[in-house]
Amino acid sequence: MLLKDKVVMVSGVGPGLGIKLALEAAREGARAVAIGARDQGRLLEAQQRIKAVAEHCEVLCVATDITDVQACQRFAEATLKQFGRIDALINSAFSHGGFQAVDEADNDPLREALEVNLLGSLNMSRAVLAPMREQGAGAIVMINTLGVRKPYQGGAAYAASKSALAASVRYLASEQAAHGLRVNALACGWMWGEPVQALVRQSAVARGVSEAQVRAEFSAGIPGGRMRSDEECARAAVFLASDYASAINGAQLDANGGEVMY
Structure with a gap:
């Protein structure tokens, strides 16, 4: 089991990849999964699904808007208080930011995408750095997209925000390596x-x-x-969060069935 006895946080637990990340973490032996999303009802539904596949796994639900720095801090603190440590964080929360071409004058979709995908992911990541540093170990996985390298109609704002996130992964990985932390990204295609x-x-x-x-x-x-399934992509993220990926830091792993091969 890749995550045996680990405590794993997952942000952005929704009907797609988010819930599958939590389920796969539980299947891979995590002793606890802390899940965050804006919708408390969605979290409670996810909790039931997790317990159905892994009765042993403890589940903590914390309503969290990752664009709110204090909310991210509360999520991390609640996880630490409940389980005593944080071994991995998988940042899955996202906003597409609408479907617009670059030449359209409205910057609001881009601002929304940047606020959630870049700044929100960094808010959540910063919230776990102190406990991970104290442990001398920890893994952060950012969910990214092949859209940063392969344009698709209406994806400009989303891809721009995720490109910025990809750069932040490399910098955060470099900065935190001395503390025993790893930071990587998973680039998903159509799931x-x-x-x-x-x-x-x-x-x-x-x-x-x-x-x-x-x-x-x-x-x-x-x-x-x-197309690869949500579950298949979730398993790749779980690998990056596990000790089996201990040699991998500052990398972006493609999980798109070979649609992009460079």
Whole structure:
């Protein structure tokens, strides 16, 4: 079990990758998973799902808006108080920031994406640094996207914020290595899970074509033509959070089925 006896925090627990990260951490032996999201109801639902697959795993639910520095601090402090340590943080909370081209004049989508994806992730990461330093060990994993290297329609704001996050990963990894901490990123592509399934359904209805056609279009750039599932990508993040990745620091691991290979 990759995370046997570890205490893992996951931000942004929602219907897609976030809940799968928590579930996979529990399956891989974490003794406790602390989950954060804005919606308390969603957290309680996630708690039930985690206990269903790993009865041994303790679950802490903390309503958290990562754009609020104090909220991030409360999340970390509650985890530390409940479980005594924090071994890993996986930052999954995100905002797409709308779907706009770069030449559109409205900067609000970019501001929103930067506030959540960059600044929010840094808020949450800073909140765990002190306890991890005191332990002399800890892993932070940032969820990123292949959109920073492969443009897609309407992804400019999201990709810009995630590009900034990728740079921050390298700097944070370099700065914290002396304290025994590792910081890495996971670059996901299209993931076959609830959010993308909903997008495929909406696109199919709007265009008057079959869902199979839209799904095939989404998968066309992936060798083998198969989108990876949320669970598959979550397992890659769990690996980065584990001691099996102890030699990996400041890296970005692609989890997109080979759609981007550089």
